[in-house]
Amino acid sequence: xxxxxxxxxxxxxxxxxxxxxxxxxxxxxxxxxxxxxxxxxxxxxxxxxxxxxxxxxxxxxxxxxxxxxxxxxxxxxxxxxxxxxxxxxxxxxxxxxxxxxxxxxxxxxxxxxxxxxxxxxxxxx
Amino acid sequence: xxxxxxxxxxxxxxxxxxxxxxxxxxxxxxxxxxxxxxxxxxxxxxxxxxxxxxxxxxxxxxxxxxxxxxxxxxxxxxxxxxxxxxxxxxxxxxxxxxxxxxxxxxxxxxxxxxxxxxxxxxxxx
Amino acid sequence: xxxxxxxxxxxxxxxxxxxxxxxxxxxxxxxxxxxxxxxxxxxxxxxxxxxxxxxxxxxxxxxxxxxxxxxxxxxxxxxxxxxxxxxxxxxxxxxxxxxxxxxxxxxxxxxxxxxxxxxxxxxxx
Amino acid sequence: xxxxxxxxxxxxxxxxxxxxxxxxxxxxxxxxxxxxxxxxxxxxxxxxxxxxxxxxxxxxxxxxxxxxxxxxxxxxxxxxxxxxxxxxxxxxxxxxxxxxxxxxxxxxxxxxxxxxxxxxxxxxx
Numbered sequence: 204x205x206x207x208x209x210x211x212x213x214x215x216x217x218x219x220x221x222x223x224x225x226x227x228x229x230x231x232x233x234x235x236x237x238x239x240x241x242x243x244x245x246x247x248x249x250x251x252x253x254x255x256x257x258x259x260x261x262x263x264x265x266x267x268x269x270x271x272x273x274x275x276x277x278x279x280x281x282x283x284x285x286x287x288x289x290x291x292x293x294x295x296x297x298x299x300x301x302x303x304x305x306x307x308x309x310x311x312x313x314x315x316x317x318x319x320x321x322x323x324x325x326x327x328x
Numbered sequence: 329x330x331x332x333x334x335x336x337x338x339x340x341x342x343x344x345x346x347x348x349x350x351x352x353x354x355x356x357x358x359x360x361x362x363x364x365x366x367x368x369x370x371x372x373x374x375x376x377x378x379x380x381x382x383x384x385x386x387x388x389x390x391x392x393x394x395x396x397x398x399x400x401x402x403x404x405x406x407x408x409x410x411x412x413x414x415x416x417x418x419x420x421x422x423x424x425x426x427x428x429x430x431x432x433x434x435x436x437x438x439x440x441x442x443x444x445x446x447x448x449x450x451x452x453x
Numbered sequence: 454x455x456x457x458x459x460x461x462x463x464x465x466x467x468x469x470x471x472x473x474x475x476x477x478x479x480x481x482x483x484x485x486x487x488x489x490x491x492x493x494x495x496x497x498x499x500x501x502x503x504x505x506x507x508x509x510x511x512x513x514x515x516x517x518x519x520x521x522x523x524x525x526x527x528x529x530x531x532x533x534x535x536x537x538x539x540x541x542x543x544x545x546x547x548x549x550x551x552x553x554x555x556x557x558x559x560x561x562x563x564x565x566x567x568x569x570x571x572x573x574x575x576x577x578x
Numbered sequence: 579x580x581x582x583x584x585x586x587x588x589x590x591x592x593x594x595x596x597x598x599x600x601x602x603x604x605x606x607x608x609x610x611x612x613x614x615x616x617x618x619x620x621x622x623x624x625x626x627x628x629x630x631x632x633x634x635x636x637x638x639x640x641x642x643x644x645x646x647x648x649x650x651x652x653x654x655x656x657x658x659x660x661x662x663x664x665x666x667x668x669x670x671x672x673x674x675x676x677x678x679x680x681x682x683x684x685x686x687x688x689x690x691x692x693x694x695x696x697x698x699x700x701x702x703x
Contacts, residue, residue: 205336205420205451211455213485213520213555214570227414235338237376237418251487251520270338270376270418289477293487293520293553295455303418303449305338305431306555310568315690318435319570320339320444324553326455330586330670330701352664360588362626362668395588395626395668428668428699430588430681440565443685445589445694461580463610463645463680464695501612501645539602543612543645543678545580556680560693569695574678576580 205239206301209326214306214319215250215292217276222314230312232275234296234323235305238265244300248278250286251293258284265302272307296323330364331426334451339431339444340375340417342401347439355437357400359421359448360430363390369425373403375411376418383409390427397432421448455489456551459576464556464569465500465542467526472564480562482525484546484573485555488515494550498528500536501543508534515552522557546573580614581676584701589681589694590625590667592651597689605687607650609671609698610680613640619675623653625661626668633659640677647682671698 218230238244244267247260261278265271275286275294286292296304304323309316343355363369369392372385386403390396400411400419411417421429429448434441468480488494494517497510511528515521525536525544536542546554554573559566593605613619619642622635636653640646650661650669661667671679679698684691 205334206449209455211487211489211553213487213553213572214483214522214557215485215520216522233339235340235416235418237336237338237420239336239374239376239418239420249489251489251518253520253522257518268376268382270340270378270416272339272341272378272416291485291520291522293485293489295487295489303336303338305446305449306570307339307444308568308570310566313565315438315440315565316435316442317566317568317692318433318442318444319557319568320431320433321446321555321571321696322338322449324456324555324572324575325449330584331699358589360590360666360668362586362588362670364586364624364626364668364670393626393632395590395628395666397589397591397628397666428586428588430696430699432589432694440688440690441685441692442567443683443692443694445681445683446571446696447588447699450699459580461612461614461678463612463678463697464608464647464682465610465645466647499614501614501643503645503647507643541610541645541647543610543614545612545614556695558693558695560691563690565690567691567693569682569693571680571696574581574680574697574700 204301206303207325208298210296210304210323212294212306212323217288218310218312219288221311228311230310232308233272235272237270237303240300241267242300244298244302246298249295329426331428332450333423335421335429335448337419337431337448342413343435343437344413346436353436355435357433358397360397362395362428365425366392367425369423369427371423374420454551456553457575458548460546460554460573462544462556462573467538468560468562469538471561478561480560482558483522485522487520487553490550491517492550493517494548494552496548499545579676581678582700583673585671585679585698587669587681587698592663593685593687594663596686603686605685607683608647610647612645612678615675616642617675618642619673619677621673624670
């Protein structure tokens, strides 16, 4: 089975500005999560801040053999509380089946966008 | 032997636009695969989507002691189906000999390009 | 427990120029450190240079269940010596509890910023 | 001891153009290598191509407790053969003591530079 059940992303920063309001060009961060198993994945995301206790867990579900590029920006829609723009944060992602997680940011404060990406940290357990 | 037989890339996004039609500047994603062994590598790539079952496997071969910077854009040329531009995807890469995989995107929607890269996730098996 | 006690970042470069003097847009490097444990983390950072012995350790503390996006730029404020702009450096980060470390640079020599990020190297011990 | 003795970087591409001829802004790729041990590191780099056998090994030495941000561009100066600009390549880095390796590219074909970076792949041996 390809993946791990616990992942962490130490970086986290959603720029408060965007030059465009097109969804694909709004400043955002994503946790790209692949569930390559034959089983639905129930996932809980806990978000850590600099100066107060963790928020969450935010819950999502990913169908078997599907991927989800989850925007941290969108965690505000139906979950405990939105992730504020500009303050730094981190996240821990727990799944009941093995998944793979990659972290990506698109920064469009300037019209000439910048990107970053990294594999998340795969925890041992 | 340097490498692993199974790798996963959770990110995947080929921008639908490019400011240039020069091959080196077209928006693209690559799986850079190094076969440092003395044996040819037979590789199968499975591509996962958000809303339908996986596509593939796409099959490629890499000669011994050679590298291949495979563009996901080019998987459309001779394989089961093209990877659509704009929708998110993920991939799992299986090789019969150990290889090393790195994931890179060049985004040239704007003439001032943006880049991202990360080591892929090396699975245990 | 999610994390490791020793991490290394082989890249290190703080550009000597910035197009802006806004804190969020000054050229900088950060070690984003998540302490997801229930215990305060005492952290020591050693900085390696090309042509002289290591500097540090710089000491920081991170409260339980908090994150800190530590700018290498700011290590000059109250610690043994500032990290010079422009020369390359590397760092080793040691914590008394498991943490997760990610490395990020924002390069704003040009008004159209560039970003890079990667998970740091998680040492075995 | 922090590090590994064998690392691989599957990506490799030195853009053939640069908008500037200042060393810090020339398009380049670097293997940032940290030797945090108390022992000098003797390092051999093998470079893999798409269509011919490997070049090298290129040999470098890193003093104890020092870092070296080695530009692949500079391997041409005193070593078996230069790395050509534009064709893709990969590399394997072998050291006699544990080191840490990170891969970074600065692409300055356009005056508004782009960056990428990732931890290299730490081999098991």
